[in-house]
Amino acid sequence: MLELLLFIAGCTVMVFGALGIIRFPDVYTRLHASTKCDTGGALSILLALTAYTGITLTSIKILTIAILIFLLNPVVSHALARTAHKSGIKPDKITVVDMYARDYP
Amino acid sequence: MSKMHFYLRERIDRIKTKIETELKYKKVLTRTQKIIITWLVLFLYWIILSAKFEIFSMVIGLGLSFIVSIFTYDLITKDIRSRGHIIERILNFVLLYVPELIFIYLFRLIEANVNVAKHVIFMDIKPGIVKIKTDLRSDTGVTALANLITLTPGTLTIDVKRTLEGNTLYVHWIDVKTFSSERAGDMIKGGLDKWLERIFW
DSSP states (O other), X not given: OHHHHHHHHHHHXXXXXXXXXXXXXXXXXXXXXXXXXXXXXXXXHHHHHHHHHOSSHHHHHHHHHXXXXXXXXXXXXXXXXXXXXXXXXXXXXXXXXXXXHHHOO | OTTSOHHHHHHHHHHHHHHHHHHHHOOOOOHHHHXXXXXXXXXXXXHHHHOOOOHHHHHHHHHHHHHHHHHSTTTTSTTBOOOSOHHHHHHHIIIIIHHHHHHHHHHHHHHHHHHHHHHHHHOOOBXXXXXXXXXXXXXXXXXXXXHHHHHSTTEEEEEEEEETTEEEXXXXXXXXXXXXXXXXXXXXXXXXXXXXXXXXX
């Protein structure tokens, strides 16, 4: 029962993330949608798999993959956003404030 | 000293108190404690990857992880603040701190997921880059804070700059509620800052 709930929640989050990658206007807001895919969707699907297999060595290995995603996902999205800002990609017109471009032009 | 300008003296006093507090905070672990912590982490990873509980494999794992931990003891334990005995610290970390972090972070994660799903449907976004200040000073502490902020859906760390007063984080926020630095810091960081200050300096 618990694994079914977690699996359905993960798939729903994945669908909204994929929809957000299409609908959001520029690079930075699209990165929000892709990080949401990884943390919300992939972590809950992996937790559903561990709850399905029970406490064995296989589930501990699946948890290791979850911890690696937890460590690697923010590093990659931070590197993408910083490189995009350094190489001169402007944020979209609806952006309210940009303090980083004001302090370090 | 008495003929010095007033603003200069004030600045020197401020720098002096800052150096004193940094020296007080900077009590790093000794070398054997660092080696023991690295050894434990590496041996746990060996057990997970090999998945055997025979005597032979355990002895090889203990020896190999000890040899590796002699060379690399400074990588992950450089900025841990030392307070109290090491066994007490490890038990505190496993039994108290990690469940508290999971409890704090789980509710923030669920709430942020629902918020970003709502933004995807209705497209009522108001993005912007705000800057927040933090009291953490070490490299590992600031890295952990920036990673935890990026992992929450809705906030994305773009850059970290180091100044004299502390570190400044530039955060891309998908729904800007306030422009003031302190209130934005309270909203974005939550309790994560206080949690990280107990381990790193």
